[in-house]
Amino acid sequence: MKLLRFALRLDAAASAGLGVLTLALSGRLDDWLGTPTAFTISVGVFLLVWAAALALIAQPPRISAAAAWTVVVLNVGWIAASLTVAFGGAFPLNGWGVALTALQAAPVLLFIDLEYLGLRRARTA
DSSP states (O other): OHHHHHHHHHHHHHHHHHHHHHHHTHHHHHHHHOOOHHHHHHHHHHHHHHHHHHHHHHOSSSOOHHHHHHHHHHHHHHHHHHHHHHHHOSSOOOHHHHHHHHHTHHHHHHHHHHHHHHHHHHHHO
């Protein structure tokens, strides 16, 4: 359970940090990356809500395996959505926008790996 709890809390902390940063810099990010302001603000708010949900999932003494698996699946969805936004042409992203949108998926892949390993360890404990 320790690794799973750590992974969920790390995911929550990173999501909250990115959410706060995204909201604080939303006007500038639009210019720097080529994203519409409404989209940037929506992503920032979503990340804060996601971080709160992750913190709640990580809180009980026994973490729900179903909830943790849901986190893993939704994180895979986040990566797919990020790559779609980066390369799908939905927004007029500049080079920095494409790079940042695609590269921010890398830490999420790490969270998926840690959460998966945590789930496996919890199952065998």
